[in-house]
Amino acid sequence: MDLSIAKAVITGGASGLGFATAERVVTAGGKVVLLDVNKEQGAASVEKLGEQALFVNTDVSNEDAVKAAIQTAEEFMGGITMAVNCAGVATAGRTLGRDGPWPAENFSRVVAINLIGSYIVTKEAAAVMQLNEPNAEGERGVVISTASVAAFEGQIGQAAYSASKGGVVGMMLPLAREFAQFGIRVNTIAPGIFMTPMMAGMPEDVQASLGRQIPFPPRLGRPEEYADTAAFIYGNPVVNGETIRIDGAIRMQPK
Numbered sequence: 001m002d003l004s005i006a007k008a009v010i011t012g013g014a015s016g017l018g019f020a021t022a023e024r025v026v027t028a029g030g031k032v033v034l035l036d037v038n039k040e041q042g043a044a045s046v047e048k049l050g051e052q053a054l055f056v057n058t059d060v061s062n063e064d065a066v067k068a069a070i071q072t073a074e075e076f077m078g079g080i081t082m083a084v085n086c087a088g089v090a091t092a093g094r095t096l097g098r099d100g101p102w103p104a105e106n107f108s109r110v111v112a113i114n115l116i117g118s119y120i121v122t123k124e125a126a127a128v129m130q131l132n133e134p135n136a137e138g139e140r141g142v143v144i145s146t147a148s149v150a151a152f153e154g155q156i157g158q159a160a161y162s163a164s165k166g167g168v169v170g171m172m173l174p175l176a177r178e179f180a181q182f183g184i185r186v187n188t189i190a191p192g193i194f195m196t197p198m199m200a201g202m203p204e205d206v207q208a209s210l211g212r213q214i215p216f217p218p219r220l221g222r223p224e225e226y227a228d229t230a231a232f233i234y235g236n237p238v239v240n241g242e243t244i245r246i247d248g249a250i251r252m253q254p255k
Contacts, residue, residue, distance in 0.1 A: 001139055001234050006030030007077035009070065009125055011060050011087035011117070014041040016196040017146065018086035020223030021230045025082070026052050028231075033073035035060065035121070036087065060087045060117030070124040079132055083125035084230055085118040085145040085168075090198065092157040107160040114164035118145045119171060122186070126175075130182040137237045140183040144230050145172065147190040147243060153252035165190075169243050176241035185240040187233045192247025194221035214248035221246060 008025045012018040013034030022032040026049050035058040036042045042055035054076045058069040074080055091110050093102045122143050129141030147165040154162025169188055176186040193199070193210050199220065211219040229246050233239050 001081060001135065001142055001237070003231055003234055004029035006082045006234065007073075007079050008032045008082035008084060009035060009073045009080055009121070010084045011035045011058070011121055012146075013084075013086065014038045014045045014055070016086065017191070017194065017223050017226040018084065019045050020227040021084050021086065022049060022053065024224070024227040024231055026050065030082075031077045033069075033076055035066075035069050035073075060085075060121055061112040063120050066117075066120045066124055070121075070128060074128050080125050080128045081132060081141045082234055083121060083129075083141070083143045085121055085143075087117055087121075088114045088146065088164075090161055092161060094157050095159055102159075107163075110160035111164045111167070114161070115167040115171075118168055122175065126179055126182070126184050129184050130179075134183050138183045139185065139237055141185075142234050143175070143179075143184065143186045144233055145186075145188045147188045149190055149192045149245060149247050149250065149252055151190060155252055156255045172243065173241045180240075185233075185237070187239055187241070188243040189226060189229050189233070190243050190245045190247070191221055191226060192245070192250045194226065195223065214250045216248055218248075221248070 006025050010018045010022050010032055013022050014036035025032050031052045034042055034055045037059055039057050046053045046055040056069040056072050058065050060066055089110055095102050132140040134140050145168050147168045150158050150162045151165035151169045172186055172188045179186055
């Protein structure tokens with residue numbers, strides 16, 4: 001798939017990994033529609049990206065809202081060839097905490113956004129992609145979801161987050177197999193410790209300490225490195241049904 005003519009829907013696209021990916025697409029010549037709940041940041045991000053970008057205020061866990069957003073994206077770009085799921089929350093809490101067992105409502109919210117939200121966006125975007133004219137390789141579209149190394153080495157307090165990201169990894173292969181008949185590839189990126197807006201709010205010494213835990217390079221991952229991986233997946237037709245870790249060889253400890 002050619003990034004210069006990509007028509008990308010990116011959730012969580014107003015900032016962090018999603019915005020870096022949007023920048024990569026627009027710089028290459030493609031178009032993007034950013035789906036995010038942050039209206040102020042979404043408007044600012046689209047202003048930076050220019051006329052090739054559009055922002056749609058969207059809660060990815062709301063199926064009707066996603067359907068409307070995907071329709072808007074299709075109309076703005078004249079179709080969809082790329083969907084990148086970056087929207088997510090990292091709410092943490094010990095299952096047996098000081099105040100008693102963690103409320104199931106908290107667990108459900110994390111799963112609703114990280115896992116079910118990724119599924120909703122994937123199915124709605126793929127429904128549009130299947131109508132595209134195939135390229136020379138028979139491809140019609142690419143879906144990329146964001147998991148985490150926590151899907152494999154969840155830390156104490158990350159039961160909900162790890163479960164949601166493990167679900168993202170688990171649903172990838174069945175979807176890749178199902179969508180093969182339409183020429184739609186489905187892949188997952190599992191980042192390690194990256195410089196996200198949440199991380200940027202931490203003291204510099206904390207950021208440095210986290211970076212030193214990574215074998216090599218001993219620093220936090222950069223959003224543009226996530227974008228590089230997304231661009232690689234989009235452009236390589238044999239990368240399908242795969243989870244790519246981008247983590248500097250870190251393996252998370254219990255806490």
